[in-house]
Amino acid sequence: MARFKLCKHCGDLHQVGRVPSNCRDEPWPRSDLPAPHVIRDQLGGINGVFHHGALTRFDSKRRFRQATRDHGLIEVGDERPQDKPREHIYSNTRELERDVAETVQFMEQKGMTADEAA
Numbered sequence: 424m425a426r427f428k429l430c431k432h433c434g435d436l437h438q439v440g441r442v443p444s445n446c447r448d449e450p451w452p453r454s455d456l457p458a459p460h461v462i463r464d465q466l467g468g469i470n471g472v473f474h475h476g477a478l479t480r481f482d483s484k485r486r487f488r489q490a491t492r493d494h495g496l497i498e499v500g501d502e503r504p505q506d507k508p509r510e511h512i513y514s515n516t517r518e519l520e521r522d523v524a525e526t527v528q529f530m531e532q533k534g535m536t537a538d539e540a541a
Contacts, residue, residue: 471482476494
């Protein structure tokens with residue numbers, strides 16, 4: 424014997440397990456990614472990470488970073504390198520040419536070649 428259930432959407436009776444597509448609930452919104460991106464708070468390793476400032480072991484990234492800040496330390500290695508503008512030693516090419524000429528003259532006086540200087 425077929426069993427029927429009252430539909431919440433249209434108020435009609437539908438056979439259990441056979442709900443028309445227009446009466447089904449809206450599906451949950453899903454990402455195009457194959458799995459959610461999860462960032463865990465746990466630190467790797469069997470016993471966590473030893474903190475040299477606090478002299479304790481931590482299993483949580485948050486607690487480790489808080490202890491680092493509390494001891495006045497700075498975490499290094501996760502920042503992006505910034506290009507610093509170079510300071511030019513020579514303000515013009517004449518100074519450079521003069522220094523190169525002096526260096527060549529010095530090397531000739533000592534009997535050195537470019538290969539020996541390098």
